Amino acid sequence: MMICQTTGFVRVSIIATLLFASLLMAATEDKSSRIKTPHLTASLVSEHKGVVSGQPFWVALHFDIVPEWHTYWQNAGDSGNPPRIDWELPEGFSASEIHWPYPQRLPVGPLMNYGYSDQAMLLVEVTPPGALPPGQTIELLADVKWLVCKVQCIPEEGSFSLSLPVIAASRQTPSAWADAFSDARQRLPQPLPWSATVDVNASQLTVDIDMTDVDASQLHDVYFYPVSYGIVEHAARQSYTVNDSTLTITLMRGDLRGQSLKQLDGVLLIAERTADGMLKRAFTVTTPAAPIQSSSSLGIILLFALSGGLLLNIMPCVFPILSLKALQIVQTAAQTPAVVRSNGVAFTLGVLISFAMIAALLLLLRASGEAIGWGFQLQSPSFVLVLAWLLFAMGLLFSGLWSFGENFMGLGQQLTTRRGVVGAFFTGVLAVIVATPCTAPFMGAALGYALSQSNVTALLIFIVLGFGMALPWLLISFWPGLSNRLPKPGAWMELTKQILAFPLYATVAWLLWVLSQQVDQASLLVAFMSLVLLSFFLWCWQKLRTKTRLIYKAALVLLLILALAATLGQQHAPASANHQNEGEWQAYDPVRLNELQRNGQAVLVNFTAAWCITCLVNEKVAISRPTVQSQLREQGVVYMKADWTNKDPRITEMLNRYGRNGVPLYLLFPGNGRDALVLPNILTVGILTDALQQVAARE
Amino acid sequence: MTTTPFRLAQYLVLGIVTAYSLAAHAGVSVGQPAPDFSGVDSNGNQHILSQYKGKTVVLEWTNHDCPYVKKHYNSGNMQTLQKQATANGVVWLSIISSRPGKQGHVRGAKANDLTRSRNAAPTAVILDETSAIGRLYGAKTTPHMYIIDKTGQLVYMGGIDSIPSSDEADIAGAKNYVRAALDAMTAGKTIEDSITRPYGCSVKY
Numbered sequence: 058m059m060i061c062q063t064t065g066f067v068r069v070s071i072i073a074t075l076l077f078a079s080l081l082m083a084a085t086e087d088k089s090s091r092i093k094t095p096h097l098t099a100s101l102v103s104e105h106k107g108v109v110s111g112q113p114f115w116v117a118l119h120f121d122i123v124p125e126w127h128t129y130w131q132n133a134g135d136s137g138n139p140p141r142i143d144w145e146l147p148e149g150f151s152a153s154e155i156h157w158p159y160p161q162r163l164p165v166g167p168l169m170n171y172g173y174s175d176q177a178m179l180l181v182e183v184t185p186p187g188a189l190p191p192g193q194t195i196e197l198l199a200d201v202k203w204l205v206c207k208v209q210c211i212p213e214e215g216s217f218s219l220s221l222p223v224i225a226a227s228r229q230t231p232s233a234w235a236d237a238f239s240d241a242r243q244r245l246p247q248p249l250p251w252s253a254t255v256d257v258n259a260s261q262l263t264v265d266i267d268m269t270d271v272d273a274s275q276l277h278d279v280y281f282y283p284v285s286y287g288i289v290e291h292a293a294r295q296s297y298t299v300n301d302s303t304l305t306i307t308l309m310r311g312d313l314r315g316q317s318l319k320q321l322d323g324v325l326l327i328a329e330r331t332a333d334g335m336l337k338r339a340f341t342v343t344t345p346a347a348p349i350q351s352s353s354s355l356g357i358i359l360l361f362a363l364s365g366g367l368l369l370n371i372m373p374c375v376f377p378i379l380s381l382k383a384l385q386i387v388q389t390a391a392q393t394p395a396v397v398r399s400n401g402v403a404f405t406l407g408v409l410i411s412f413a414m415i416a417a418l419l420l421l422l423r424a425s426g427e428a429i430g431w432g433f434q435l436q437s438p439s440f441v442l443v444l445a446w447l448l449f450a451m452g453l454l455f456s457g458l459w460s461f462g463e464n465f466m467g468l469g470q471q472l473t474t475r476r477g478v479v480g481a482f483f484t485g486v487l488a489v490i491v492a493t494p495c496t497a498p499f500m501g502a503a504l505g506y507a508l509s510q511s512n513v514t515a516l517l518i519f520i521v522l523g524f525g526m527a528l529p530w531l532l533i534s535f536w537p538g539l540s541n542r543l544p545k546p547g548a549w550m551e552l553t554k555q556i557l558a559f560p561l562y563a564t565v566a567w568l569l570w571v572l573s574q575q576v577d578q579a580s581l582l583v584a585f586m587s588l589v590l591l592s593f594f595l596w597c598w599q600k601l602r603t604k605t606r607l608i609y610k611a612a613l614v615l616l617l618i619l620a621l622a623a624t625l626g627q628q629h630a631p632a633s634a635n636h637q638n639e640g641e642w643q644a645y646d647p648v649r650l651n652e653l654q655r656n657g658q659a660v661l662v663n664f665t666a667a668w669c670i671t672c673l674v675n676e677k678v679a680i681s682r683p684t685v686q687s688q689l690r691e692q693g694v695v696y697m698k699a700d701w702t703n704k705d706p707r708i709t710e711m712l713n714r715y716g717r718n719g720v721p722l723y724l725l726f727p728g729n730g731r732d733a734l735v736l737p738n739i740l741t742v743g744i745l746t747d748a749l750q751q752v753a754a755r756e
Numbered sequence: 757m758t759t760t761p762f763r764l765a766q767y768l769v770l771g772i773v774t775a776y777s778l779a780a781h782a783g784v785s786v787g788q789p790a791p792d793f794s795g796v797d798s799n800g801n802q803h804i805l806s807q808y809k810g811k812t813v814v815l816e817w818t819n820h821d822c823p824y825v826k827k828h829y830n831s832g833n834m835q836t837l838q839k840q841a842t843a844n845g846v847v848w849l850s851i852i853s854s855r856p857g858k859q860g861h862v863r864g865a866k867a868n869d870l871t872r873s874r875n876a877a878p879t880a881v882i883l884d885e886t887s888a889i890g891r892l893y894g895a896k897t898t899p900h901m902y903i904i905d906k907t908g909q910l911v912y913m914g915g916i917d918s919i920p921s922s923d924e925a926d927i928a929g930a931k932n933y934v935r936a937a938l939d940a941m942t943a944g945k946t947i948e949d950s951i952t953r954p955y956g957c958s959v960k961y
Contacts, residue, residue: 135958136896136897136956136958138920165961168959168961170958206958208859212921212923286953312914312951314785315786315787647886647891707888710892
């Protein structure tokens with residue numbers, strides 16, 4: 058037994074338990090068919106009272122387990138170990154491997170185990186030799202090691218002996234255990250009667266099963282138990298859908314996701330509601346796995362990225378910049394087609410290069426182990442403030458407070474070709490920078506996928522996304538006879554320009570609000586003042602523009618840059634993070650979440666950020682609606698907010714666990730130990746109330 | 757910003773977003789950079805993984821009351837490995853992710869007692885009371901072993917050896933994956949078994 062040099066009450070009590078167990082086992086050391094420990098009673102039993110010469114028969118290792126303890130299935134899951142039987146059989150006898158009834162899911166904190174509580178009946182088929190003389194007694198000996206766990210685990214072992222008389226076939230009778238055998242047999246997985254296919258990619262397995270005799274509306278539970286380690290992430294939520302008669306199960310790949318998978322082996326459990334109550338059926342799955350052709354899957358992903366980029370054009374962040382682009386187009390429509398085309402190409406290049414650079418920076422930071430995700434730029438108050446300056450200066454430009462260069466953006470004037478190209482390029486750059494608050498929530502999952510691929514693939518996905526964004530403008534610039542279809546430049550453009558200043562001011566207001574979540578109050582005042590300073594400098598610039606020599610202008614610009622840089626230095630994070638609980642919600646805390654889950658408490662976790670517009674809209678139109686809030690209260694669901702406005706590795710880690718790289722993410726933990734429901738990224742009151750009802754029903 | 761056209765846009769992109777949201781996965785993977793972490797050891801010193809760039813780092817999740825951990829400490833197996841590794845310049849961090857009140861949770865003094873009494877030789881014992889490091893790495897069992905190479909890449913994750921039992925007698929016949937991996941790294945060879953099943957008690961999160 059274990060000799061321990063250290064002391065401590067916990068330790069002493071555990072040692073005492075172990076000693077007690079070993080004493081008990083020592084007492085039963087004389088090879089009985091039944092061994093009792095403080096955690097279970099183990100027996101080696103036979104289905105029949107005797108052995109018939111040449112006829113295979115069934116024996117079982119039976120555990121009668123005390124409440125709250127459990128033993129393990131052939132794949133124990135994230136921890137634990139299956140029992141091991143070493144047989145010592147009479148001459149000519151052979152024993153099969155264990156036939157395992159399907160197990161239960163045994164979640165432990167963030168981990169998942171597979172095993173048995175209450176009763177475990179592990180079946181073994183023994184084949185005797187052909188010529189056994191009747192009247193003889195045979196003895197089956199088995200050394201068994203097993204692990205029994207509650208939260209702590211106790212390894213136990215025992216030597217069993219089972220004596221059976223050799224009898225004639227006509228005298229064979231069932232033993233007292235026969236019913237237990239037939240019950241256990243009900244729970245043995247049967248060969249899968251339907252055709253199945255498995256698709257594999259780098260992160261998940263998709264199992265399609267053509268179920269012919271299952272009523273999809275009566276499905277209660279579907280679960281796939283992998284037979285070995287590393288195939289499936291045991292603790293990850295398994296989602297399934299039924300379309301016509303095809304059951305599709307999506308499984309997250311386990312630790313061996315980097316290696317190719319030739320065949321998927323496991324047990325599929327299907328629980329259906331029937332007139333006679335719940336019908337549970339288990340099936341053996343041994344299906345060859347087909348890797349999804351990476352080229353075609355990459356093609357589809359690139360197509361998604363392209364359409365995603367296209368859709369970015371109608372996202373609100375991008376709108377002010379694109380209004381600028383629209384004006385440029387009207388302006389240049391009168392130019393020769395060659396100029397228009399080169400502007401279009403320059404804009405596209407600006408977009409592509411910016412996307413590539415941001416992506417490269419993100420990949421580089423992640424390669425150095427930083428826990429960041431897409432949208433990370435906006436977690437920096439400096440970036441937010443610089444963006445606000447940029448947009449504010451543009452707004453003032455639109456309002457006519459200042460102008461830049463002689464002709465540049467001077468509406469109604471001729472643009473020189475070269476300046477037009479440079480302007481178009483930087484419009485592209487600007488469009489991407491301003492688009493990031495939109496891409497973060499909208500493309501978060503997509504970019505998360507991109508980042509799980511090789512760097513080259515990831516970069517390609519980002520670039521195609523950018524190409525999608527630039528595509529409409531590129532097409533327009535190549536449109537023949539464009540100038541005939543657009544309104545003629547004129548006084549209306551000046552008016553339009555002035556009106557378009559206001560969406561820019563609105564964006565600035567929003568950015569300042571984001572900033573107010575990131576810095577303390579004194580810093581915020583400095584930030585506000587910097588905008589006043591900026592407008593003052595721009596006004597000075599305009600006044601001095603035509604009169605002053607270049608050196609003074611340069612000095613002015615330098616001074617402005619220094620002043621703004623000093624402002625950035627004055628942006629301090631609040632002394633204490635704003636994590637107090639406000640009314641209806643609690644700040645996200647993984648430890649607290651765990652405790653709540655253990656206490657059987659349902660929890661809704663909202664992963665959000667001040668700079669994520671989708672998140673804010675979801676909160677406004679769905680989560681904060683009275684219907685939803687009152688339902689949360691009635692069901693006693695705890696509402697947690699995980700605010701990712703600023704860097705928080707705890708939140709990044711949780712997002713990663715659900716395969717995300719950015720916000721929003723909505724998780725509803727049912728509170729009965731099951732995995733969280735992942736709600737859609739776009740919430741409605743209906744989606745939330747349905748999900749909450751589903752959770753209530755499960756309880 | 758009006759919400760109505762925005763919501764329209766939202767619905768438009770819903771399909772794409774959901775198509776993607778199923779497709780992504782993250783976590784520690786062999787061949788990828790090991791995520792950085794910082795932790796405080798039993799003597800109150802801070803350890804940041806990235807500070808050990810240029811050295812091989814072994815992470816050992818442990819819980820002194822777990823029978824599987826006892827198997828490797830009572831036999832001296834773990835200590836021998838620790839001594840061999842640290843003698844070769846390897847940084848060995850034993851990490852205790854048990855939450856307060858749970859099995860295996862200890863304070864600094866007790867952790868030092870355990871190191872002394874068991875004659876263990878880790879570089880440091882990190883007290884990960886909040887389980888943050890455990891969760892970051894997805895540590896599942898005690899022991900659960902990870903090896904990070906000099907460039908910061910994760911090169912091994914899994915069990916201590918090839919026989920998942922709590923029986924000391926099995927150590928002799930088992931292949932010690934961590935020793936094999938460290939030897940292969942020293943010899944400049946590829947690690948034969950870089951991902952294996954970790955076995956033991958669950959980490960007491």
